[in-house]
Amino acid sequence: MRSRVHIQSHPLHPILVAFPLALWSVSLIFDLLGLALHNPTLWAAGFYAIIAGTVGAAFAALPGIIDWLTIVPPQSSAKKTGFIHGTVNSLVVILFIVEAVRRGAAVTPPDRASVLISVLGVLLLGYSGWLGGTLVYRNQIGVDHRYANAGSWKERTITDWKRPACNVGELAQGQMMLTIIAGERVVIGKCPEGVVAFSDHCTHNGGTLADGVLIGCAVQCPWHGSQFDVHNGRVISGPAQKQIKTYATRVHDGEVYVSPLQVTERKQA
Ligand code: FES
Known part of the structure; x- marks a missing residue:
């Protein structure tokens, strides 16, 4: 990072x-x-x-x-x-x-x-x-690395979940943005199936996923290479064993909105 x-x-x-x-x-x-x-x-x-x-x-x-x-x-x-x-x-x-x-x-x-x-x-x-x-x-602290399609580092802080997190045009395919929404670290990324949002916290040792790489609909942690499905958060490949949090997104007039409820919480509600 x-x-x-x-x-x-x-x-x-x-x-x-x-x-x-x-x-x-x-x-x-x-x-x-x-x-x-x-x-x-x-x-x-x-x-x-x-x-x-x-x-x-x-x-x-x-x-x-x-x-x-x-x-x-x-x-x-x-x-x-x-x-x-x-x-x-x-x-x-x-x-x-x-x-x-x-x-x-x-x-x-x-x-x-x-x-x-x-x-x-x-x-x-x-x-x-x-x-x-x-x-x-x-841990790549201080390393400014670039992956294919990742573009330069994007970060934003938003105080309220009701506000748009970004414009859909800001992200290219495979690009991610770290968005701190009301104190929560959420990664917004664009995969072939649309805009997704998931927790920045890798469940292995806490690596930042925003600094990793998004390939298709899988994100890879930069620290030890764990891979997660960005739609449901499940582990595709370890060492991580626990799924990551994922959030529902909605695009309205080109603006991306993230729901504070995690996708798993929503299904249970
Ligand atoms: S912290 Fe992410 S794989 Fe180890």
């Missing part, structure tokens, strides 16, 4: 995380070399690299937090992974601030505790980077 904070589709968070990663790692190397060679210039460089890395982390955190709040789907595995990723990163920031405060000045040589704090910080950074990799390479 495309990042909210990007430069021409290039998300800012992965660009900025390179600074704290490199600076904190190199600070440990400078400190170890400084101690081994009894060279005050090297441990001073280590001290300044800690400060610069901490400033870099603050800049990198901002787009990361914005993306976690706005594009990572709610109640999903990626939301939890992102939370752990952010918590571990905050812990690393605290560790390096503690280390900088303990040393107090560039001329102070790092003691054993300082080195241990740095080693712990760099190890935690590696773990956090692993989680960041899961978010990008598996």
